[in-house]
Amino acid sequence: MAFLPGVDSAAGTTFEVTQVEDAVDASIGDGVCATGAGTCNLRAAVQEANAQAGTATINVGAGTFVLSLLADRLEEDAGGDLDVRGKLRLVGAGPADTFIQSAVPDRILHVHEWAVAEVRGLTVRSGVSSGSYGGAVRVDPDATLSLSDCGVFDSTATHGALNILTAGGGVFNAGTLDIDRCVISGKSPEAPVPVRADP
Numbered sequence: 001m002a003f004l005p006g007v008d009s010a011a012g013t014t015f016e017v018t019q020v021e022d023a024v025d026a027s028i029g030d031g032v033c034a035t036g037a038g039t040c041n042l043r044a045a046v047q048e049a050n051a052q053a054g055t056a057t058i059n060v061g062a063g064t065f066v067l068s069l070l071a072d073r074l075e076e077d078a079g080g081d082l083d084v085r086g087k088l089r090l091v092g093a094g095p096a097d098t099f100i101q102s103a104v105p106d107r108i109l110h111v112h113e114w115a116v117a118e119v120r121g122l123t124v125r126s127g128v129s130s131g132s133y134g135g136a137v138r139v140d141p142d143a144t145l146s147l148s149d150c151g152v153f154d155s156t157a158t159h160g161a162l163n164i165l166t167a168g169g170g171v172f173n174a175g176t177l178d179i180d181r182c183v184i185s186g187k188s189p190e191a192p193v194p195v196r197a198d199p
């Protein structure tokens with residue numbers, strides 16, 4: 001039986017997101033999800049989770065969480081997509097209740113090399129990726145993502161000479177990806193191929 005890395009089942013740090021607004025953590029690495037206003041917002045929770053040694057759980061309730069901060073570089077954690085760099089479990093209230101969407105030109109979720117993420121119970125939508133595969137979700141080489149009870153909608157991607165038809169409008173996977181009980185579609189009709197996977 002092949003070994004697949006996963007998030008730890010033992011209880012780790014848990015962050016409860018209480019705000020739908022997009023805001024950064026005021027002190028990354030102190031173990032506390034807190035913006036300058038003292039609230040725990042989704043981006044702040046992801047930033048703090050990335051600084052944890054073990055698996056961090058982020059619980060987001062029902063609501064529409066709009067990624068609205070634009071960093072100077074889109075790969076930065078402080079803006080654009082949510083960059084997962086550690087071991088993360090992200091849990092929503094259900095795909096019809098919890099929505100994460102973007103108001104800036106970037107995707108929603110990027111699981112970076114060696115990161116392990118479990119995402120369930122939410123819908124991501126309105127992602128845009130220019131020059132990189134994966135309009136809403138991207139899984140890098142040597143990264144692992146488990147998606148369950150989810151929706152992926154209304155997102156597009158372009159990459160170089162390849163047009164949006166094949167760039168993975170919804171999800172791009174170059175690592176390990178498990179999908180269970182999810183509905184995934186690209187933005188129609190612009191991105192009719194919602195999932196791209198490269199070996």
Ligand SMILES: [Ca+2]
Pocket residue numbers: 025026027028029030031032033034048
């Ligand atoms: Ca903090």
Ligand SMILES: [Ca+2]
Pocket residue numbers: 074075076077078079080081082083
């Ligand atoms: Ca980002």
